[in-house]
Amino acid sequence: MAKLYFRYGTVGSAKTLNLLAVAHSYSQQEKRVIVMKPALDDRFGYGVVKSRAGLQRDADILLEPATVLNQAEFKEVSCVLVDEAQFLSRQVVDQLRALAIDIDVPVICYGLRSDFRTELFEGAQRLFELADEITEIKTTCFFCNRRALFNLKLLNGKPTTDGPSIELGAEEKYLPACAGCYTSKLEETRLLQAL
Ligand SMILES: [Zn+2]
Known part of the structure; x- marks a missing residue:
């Protein structure tokens, strides 16, 4: 059984850069990855996963709150990467959990933990509940040198x-x-x- 990962951090913690680097290293080995993101995040253009550092690639699948994933599409895939995972619905996170179990493909989700009122996002909450491995991508406070929270x-x-x-x-x-x-x-x- 493969694992479901949640790698969370604040804004500016290079989460998307991290995702793109993982996608790149799989591609270098000619392994197939699927990159997904919530459809509502259109900051950098619809369907594009783009880091503030300038790197980008197209998302293979855009996730709506009611999206039903077809597990057969993931059979030849080495890794599933999800950007902006805080915006996922609970039911989509539940399906990512099932994908790691049923298809034996690792699913790595990147996202924010909480919103600007310090409250958990729906997708982040479900990932904290279901992920095998949870790691923080650390960055420094804009105003001082402590860790940003x-x-x-x-x-x-x-x-x-x-x-x-x-x-x-x-x-x-x-x-x-x-x-x-x-x-x-x-x-x-x-x-x-x-x-
Ligand atoms: Zn500070």
């Missing part, structure tokens, strides 16, 4: 906890922050608003 949302340059949990687009910016900086930056905004 949360994703701080900036709206027009100001830290905020307002807006929907799933919001993709260029107007908002997200920064990796340690717990201390995350809290103090939001407090600064609240103090400024109170003036």
Whole structure:
């Protein structure tokens, strides 16, 4: 039985770069990989898995919340890679779990742990529940040198906890922050608003 992996990190922790590097090394050995991502993530263009470092490749399968995977399509595959896995539905994560068991193909999911309000994403929660191996891809806080834990949302340059949990687009910016900086930056905004 192959394993289901969850590799999580904050924004800017090079998760997609890590995914593309794994895909590349399988391809070098002429092994087939399938790259999947949620359909709703259109930040870099529909169906493209792209790292901030500039590397990219097309997604083979786009996952909707109600997608039903055909296990037969994965029989000749050496590895399944999933980007932005925090946006997956529970039922899709359940199917990834089944894929590793039934088809004996390793499934490696990359994604955020929590949203900008520090709450678990649905897909991340299910992966924490079901994954064989969970590893953190570490990165440093934008404001200090501690390890980043949360994703701080900036709206027009100001830290905020307002807006929907799933919001993709260029107007908002997200920064990796340690717990201390995350809290103090939001407090600064609240103090400024109170003036
Ligand atoms: Zn910090």
